[in-house]
Amino acid sequence: MFLFDTLSAVFTVLILLGIVPNLFYAFGYLPHIKRKTHYLIHYFGFILSMIGVVISANALVFLFFWELMSLTSWQLILTEPKDKENLFAARFYFFMTHLGFVCLLLFFLIISNGDINQSFSALKVIASHFAYPTLLFFFLIFGLLSKAGAVPLHVWLPYAHPQAPSPVSALMSGVMLKIALYGLFRFLFDILYPWPLQWGVVILIIGAISSLVGVLYALSEHDIKALLANHSIENIGIILIAFGMGMIFDTLHLPLLSAFAFIAALFHIFNHMSFKSLLFMGAGSVLHQTNTKNMEKYGGLIKTMPITAITFLIAAISISALPPSNGFLSEWMIFQSLLSSSHINIMTLKLTIPFAIFALALTGGLAIACFVKAYGITFLGLHRSTNAKHATEVNSLMKTGMILMALVVISLMLLAPIYIHYFSNTLISLGKADVYHKIFPHGIWQMHSVGVNGGVVSPLILLIALLGITFLLIFAYKALHVKERIYKTWACGYRTSSRTQYSSTGFAGPIRRFFTWLYKPQEHLNTEKVKGHNTIFTSSHYAVHVKPLFEVSLYTSLVRLTNITSYWVYRFAHFEQRRYVAIIFNLLLMVLFSYRIFSHQFSWATFAIETVVMIMTIKILVIGDKK
Amino acid sequence: MILYLSTIILLVVISPLLLSFITQIKMFITFKKPISIFQGYRNFSKLMSKETIISEETSAVTRVAPFLILSPLLTVLFLLPPIVKGAYYVSFVDAFTITGLISLSTFFLMLLGLDSASSFGGMGSSREAFISALVEPAMILTVFSVSMMAGNLGIGQAGVNLASSFPQKHMASFLFSAISFFILLIAENGRIPVDNPQTHLEVTMIHEAMILDITGVYLAIVEMASSIKFIIFASLFASLFMPFGLQFSVPIALMIFIAKLLIICIAIALLEASTAKLRLFKVPNLLGISIVFAFLSLITFYVLGA
Numbered sequence: 045m046f047l048f049d050t051l052s053a054v055f056t057v058l059i060l061l062g063i064v065p066n067l068f069y070a071f072g073y074l075p076h077i078k079r080k081t082h083y084l085i086h087y088f089g090f091i092l093s094m095i096g097v098v099i100s101a102n103a104l105v106f107l108f109f110w111e112l113m114s115l116t117s118w119q120l121i122l123t124e125p126k127d128k129e130n131l132f133a134a135r136f137y138f139f140m141t142h143l144g145f146v147c148l149l150l151f152f153l154i155i156s157n158g159d160i161n162q163s164f165s166a167l168k169v170i171a172s173h174f175a176y177p178t179l180l181f182f183f184l185i186f187g188l189l190s191k192a193g194a195v196p197l198h199v200w201l202p203y204a205h206p207q208a209p210s211p212v213s214a215l216m217s218g219v220m221l222k223i224a225l226y227g228l229f230r231f232l233f234d235i236l237y238p239w240p241l242q243w244g245v246v247i248l249i250i251g252a253i254s255s256l257v258g259v260l261y262a263l264s265e266h267d268i269k270a271l272l273a274n275h276s277i278e279n280i281g282i283i284l285i286a287f288g289m290g291m292i293f294d295t296l297h298l299p300l301l302s303a304f305a306f307i308a309a310l311f312h313i314f315n316h317m318s319f320k321s322l323l324f325m326g327a328g329s330v331l332h333q334t335n336t337k338n339m340e341k342y343g344g345l346i347k348t349m350p351i352t353a354i355t356f357l358i359a360a361i362s363i364s365a366l367p368p369s370n371g372f373l374s375e376w377m378i379f380q381s382l383l384s385s386s387h388i389n390i391m392t393l394k395l396t397i398p399f400a401i402f403a404l405a406l407t408g409g410l411a412i413a414c415f416v417k418a419y420g421i422t423f424l425g426l427h428r429s430t431n432a433k434h435a436t437e438v439n440s441l442m443k444t445g446m447i448l449m450a451l452v453v454i455s456l457m458l459l460a461p462i463y464i465h466y467f468s469n470t471l472i473s474l475g476k477a478d479v480y481h482k483i484f485p486h487g488i489w490q491m492h493s494v495g496v497n498g499g500v501v502s503p504l505i506l507l508i509a510l511l512g513i514t515f516l517l518i519f520a521y522k523a524l525h526v527k528e529r530i531y532k533t534w535a536c537g538y539r540t541s542s543r544t545q546y547s548s549t550g551f552a553g554p555i556r557r558f559f560t561w562l563y564k565p566q567e568h569l570n571t572e573k574v575k576g577h578n579t580i581f582t583s584s585h586y587a588v589h590v591k592p593l594f595e596v597s598l599y600t601s602l603v604r605l606t607n608i609t610s611y612w613v614y615r616f617a618h619f620e621q622r623r624y625v626a627i628i629f630n631l632l633l634m635v636l637f638s639y640r641i642f643s644h645q646f647s648w649a650t651f652a653i654e655t656v657v658m659i660m661t662i663k664i665l666v667i668g669d670k671k
Numbered sequence: 672m673i674l675y676l677s678t679i680i681l682l683v684v685i686s687p688l689l690l691s692f693i694t695q696i697k698m699f700i701t702f703k704k705p706i707s708i709f710q711g712y713r714n715f716s717k718l719m720s721k722e723t724i725i726s727e728e729t730s731a732v733t734r735v736a737p738f739l740i741l742s743p744l745l746t747v748l749f750l751l752p753p754i755v756k757g758a759y760y761v762s763f764v765d766a767f768t769i770t771g772l773i774s775l776s777t778f779f780l781m782l783l784g785l786d787s788a789s790s791f792g793g794m795g796s797s798r799e800a801f802i803s804a805l806v807e808p809a810m811i812l813t814v815f816s817v818s819m820m821a822g823n824l825g826i827g828q829a830g831v832n833l834a835s836s837f838p839q840k841h842m843a844s845f846l847f848s849a850i851s852f853f854i855l856l857i858a859e860n861g862r863i864p865v866d867n868p869q870t871h872l873e874v875t876m877i878h879e880a881m882i883l884d885i886t887g888v889y890l891a892i893v894e895m896a897s898s899i900k901f902i903i904f905a906s907l908f909a910s911l912f913m914p915f916g917l918q919f920s921v922p923i924a925l926m927i928f929i930a931k932l933l934i935i936c937i938a939i940a941l942l943e944a945s946t947a948k949l950r951l952f953k954v955p956n957l958l959g960i961s962i963v964f965a966f967l968s969l970i971t972f973y974v975l976g977a
Contacts, residue, residue, distance in 0.1 A: 409807030413800035420785030499765025499824035535789030546793020554801035
């Protein structure tokens with residue numbers, strides 16, 4: 045029933061690293077929650093079900109815990125069912141996650157011949173005899189990626205994650221999404237091996253699109269938790285890029301590069317868990333103190349909430365992939381495996397992968413912009429509302445949680461060789477090549493890419509150099525004994541107030557304007573003008589709203605299409621008898637007329653006459669007069 | 672090792688000269704009385720002797736950001752390709768680290784802009800975020816294609832490889848990536864078609880807007896950081912895209928290197944004098960050209976092998 049192999053061990057470590065700081069934080073957050081029993085039962089149920097998923101040994105147990113994980117997280121979203129938005133988010137999540145569940149169930153029913161109580165190794169035999177493995181692949185990735193939140197199955201994520209209490213958002217974004225990726229590792233490696241080349245390309249494309257879409261929508265958000273949720277989509281995309289590259293290299297028989305890419309994927313899974321949990325905790329603390337999720341109401345919180353601000357800064361640097369953070373290291377590995385694509389012999393693939401490099405690089409650039417915005421607007425400047433003015437530092441349990449998670453982030457940076465060694469051993473047990481000694485050939489100081497002429501990075505030396513130079517500079521500054529004076533902000537002589545600062549909407553303005561074709565923003569400007577003047581006004585209110593394109597184009601339009609179809613089905617089913625007769629008469633006419641075409645007696649003149657006759661009969665008999 | 676350290680010190684010392692040199696040429700072309708070439712040093716010493724005024728709205732970020740802006744760039748100086756033969760160089764650090772370190776410096780610069788609660792700072796940060804986000808992909812693609820021609824991703828090793836065996840077979844893709852990198856040099860350093868370093872006009876300024884509210888030693892540090900950033904890009908361009916002169920003896924090689932830097936400065940000055948600043952929303956077109964050239968360079972390398 046249960047199985048604890050190296051892959052399960054890796055993900056159990058991931059869950060434990062995510063949970064331990066979260067427990068402190070969750071208990072610190074508890075006074076804020078009204079339905080405590082309901083919350084605690086589901087919180088612990090959620091944690092247990094995640095562990096259950098990664099250690100289950102057959103499909104039935106796996107599906108049981110998977111469903112338990114969905115249901116408990118669904119109830120956790122409903123912890124504070126305050127408004128319509130919350131109910132909508134929970135319903136949307138419930139629907140999407142069960143759509144994925146149905147796909148997974150179908151996958152398992154097919155590969156087990158209906159008996160899902162078999163171990164995974166038994167399933168591999170049946171799966172290898174199935175005639176359409178690609179169908180299985182699509183069932184699998186539909187099921188798993190709807191949970192992981194990859195484009196186009198990501199639309200529930202920006203609604204559901206922000207609605208849960210903050211410790212739960214941290215768990216959902218940090219850990220639960222990775223459990224879906226565990227499924228990818230488990231079933232693609234154990235059951236659906238070997239892969240055709242196209243599967244890897246599909247994963248790579250999904251990853252590239254997810255990363256761009258995620259970061260672009262994150263930039264347009266001003267709800268801080270929705271911003272972070274959108275960043276989860278981005279990071280899942282980045283992980284999928286690495287995973288897809290691993291699959292491509294594996295099918296092309298480049299075992300070293302493949303193992304390198306999979307290690308990059310695992311490393312980024314860990315990194316994203318750490319910094320995203322930390323960011324959600326920080327956002328939760330801010331939200332806890334200011335009672336609003338709207339970033340436009342924050343500002344200046346670094347003065348009153350220093351611990352939150354510093355831990356948030358560490359996480360922000362890490363998620364923006366700035367050296368020498370752990371986020372940079374894993375993104376560096378992913379870049380290196382993309383650059384190793386010059387070893388591929390297939391020209392079309394070789395020319396396609398630069399587009400993935402482009403997507404990943406643009407994602408990195410936009411992520412920096414986004415986190416400057418998130419950090420700068422939230423923590424720097426002046427208080428933008430009275431709530432922000434009265435915010436104080438959170439209680440010590442929550443602080444402990446954040447500090448512990450920051451330590452996890454830092455440990456992933458400092459102990460990267462140990463983690464990579466661990467991931468490498470896991471991949472060896474899954475039948476992949478051993479690359480640890482290729483990545484660290486000369487001790488832990490230098491990290492090598494395994495491609496020929498690949499790059500090298502030395503995270504520890506960089507860290508020491510940066511810290512050393514910074515401290516030298518600060519020391520020199522202190523030694524100069526410069527006279528300091530504290531005075532008002534100059535700002536070219538304008539009076540600075542909280543209203544004159546840049547807002548988060550304004551900060552993202554240039555990017556929003558450049559990507560108008562994607563955002564299609566709806567702008568609302570209400571100005572109460574003084575009579576007779578166009579430029580003088582008493583009050584003005586500007587709001588911009590970005591509707592997610594995927595939601596509009598795929599989901600809403602699907603709903604509309606269904607509505608229209610059902611309307612016409614209804615109309616056709618409820619004609620008067622006279623019209624049915626008329627339709628039959630017209631069909632008869634059409635058959636008669638088209639007989640000419642089949643007997644090769646076609647002429648344009650008769651065709652024109654017949655068309656006119658058809659149109660007239662349709663107009664007169666079928667459509668009839670307007671009432 | 673002595674050569675290595677002395678070249679780094681040399682680069683730090685001549686970095687303000689280059690920016691003053693560009694201004695000098697521009698003023699000369701536009702029939703103004705040119706400033707002294709030592710104006711950079713004068714400004715620096717003037718700022719160093721001033722008292723530091725810190726805005727009362729700021730937080731600890733303003734007190735540490737100037738150092739964190741400068742230190743990644745100083746770190747990059749240690750990782751550049753050698754400019755004379757026989758000098759030690761860090762062969763292993765690749766271009767991602769260098770772009771990452773430059774982004775780290777920009778990250779703190781943008782935070783500094785937001786910290787003083789002035790609308791100008793926010794404006795500058797917002798624009799800088801917009802431009803540097805679009806610079807990133809072009810930068811990485813260009814570096815990728817150069818590294819393929821040089822046969823190594825490590826930037827120091829790539830410089831040496833290019834100098835010892837010039838990729839004559841791949842002249843087309845080499846030129847394309849050179850064009851792409853030159854546009855990046857202009858965009859990253861805020862030269863004229865992208866940003867005007869001389870102006871203090873709110874509709875146009877980017878870099879100046881972010882640092883409007885700092886003064887004294889802090890301003891000196893940030894100005895020094897921007898001149899060092901310029902010399903990083905200029906010397907990368909000189910080592911990667913004008914890869915000659917390394918084989919001569921030390922004084923001649925140094926002269927050639929400085930001549931290359933001056934040529935880059937003259938090119939930028941001529942460009943600045945002859946073009947107007949682009950509107951902010953036209954800048955992506957320029958960066959788009961850079962991205963397209965980087966792609967072209969890769970595609971010609973792969974498909975035509977030229």
